[in-house]
Amino acid sequence: MNIINKKIGIVGGGQLGKMMILEAKRLGFYVAVLDPSPDCPAHSICDKLIVADLNDPKGYMELSKHADVITYEWENISIRALEILEKEGLPIYHPLTTLKAIQNKHSQNEVLHKNGIPVPKFTKVKSIDEIKEAGKPENFGYPLMLKTTTGGYDGKGTALIRTENDVENAYKTLGSGTMELMVEEFVDFEKEISLVACRSISGDSVIYPIAENTHVKSILDTTIVPADIDMSTISKANDIGRKLMSAMEFIGTFCIEMFVTKNGDILVNEIAPRPHNSGHFTIEACFSNQFENHIRAILGLPLGDASLQTPCVMVNLLGQSDGKTALFGLEEAYKHPNVHIHLYGKSTSKTGRKMGHYTVVDNDINKAKTLATELKKIIFVGTNKENNNG
């Protein structure tokens, strides 16, 4: 089949799906999307939107009729449902074996550990007593991180336990044992960094420059590239990226989030088997961005250059209030020619919801940082002018 006639099926039509489509459309590929919402960010630019719950087999059967290759923008999806597509003979990228290993944070840590990749100490827990046992000084001690092993994102599914007094509350917050739980030693990190990379069906691969990330309330707030870390940390992070690339048999773009400790060691926090929020800088700062390379990778096309063309700061635009989405400060922000604004097309703003992002590019990273910070007061998403908390 002529490659440009290939049809791409994407499970999930959120902002990451939308950004994949923008790149797929550059070459005119047909894209079908499966999403529970008729109004999802991808709805206005995909060729076919199948509206169904992501656990509903019927939606996947329908998707299989409109695609030659399947990918997903979100890891918390039903493997059983994806197996329906595999049975229909459709290739799925990243492969289901990769997704299976990553979907559960406990098994993910086990795979990392088995491959010699350092991770924070971790263990499964079932009860309040077991969490208290882990918090004893001879075990992990406090503070302690409690996490659900599945379904977590943007800090939902994690709870910080500062002292034994917080244990019951944290246990309750994460579902009182209805979800599988694990504890992790608390890492008193110096920095959080991430590595975005991409591997093609052909085995061809690229690694993007390391990004430095700041989270606010466990949600990514700012990404700065290049990260302010020394060469040995860069090379350790790249080694981890290269090692995992083949060990996990990724096909497409993926991201490894890491902690850099005060003495320069790296511990892997988690892996996302998809393009990542911390890789949005690649859209303006690299020749071929993480979404373009993802599309190329799953179609077996040669990958594009991932090197950094300009230093860059990315800031997430989170909803500042609840209601009909409104964007403020666009004209003011566009007075700066080096500012790029992305709005994902979500009709409803919710406090803390990822609504868009902006990037500032500048050969002088300090200038980019200053402007990115100033813009927090100017550009925001909410429902009225009064509620910018940036």
Ligand code: ADP
């Ligand atoms: P999610 O999957 O919801 O993004 P993460 O496991 O990445 O959850 O945790 C969210 C944030 O919480 C991380 O970016 C980091 O800032 C903090 N965090 C997670 N695990 C630890 C840990 N073991 N030690 C210290 N901070 C942590």
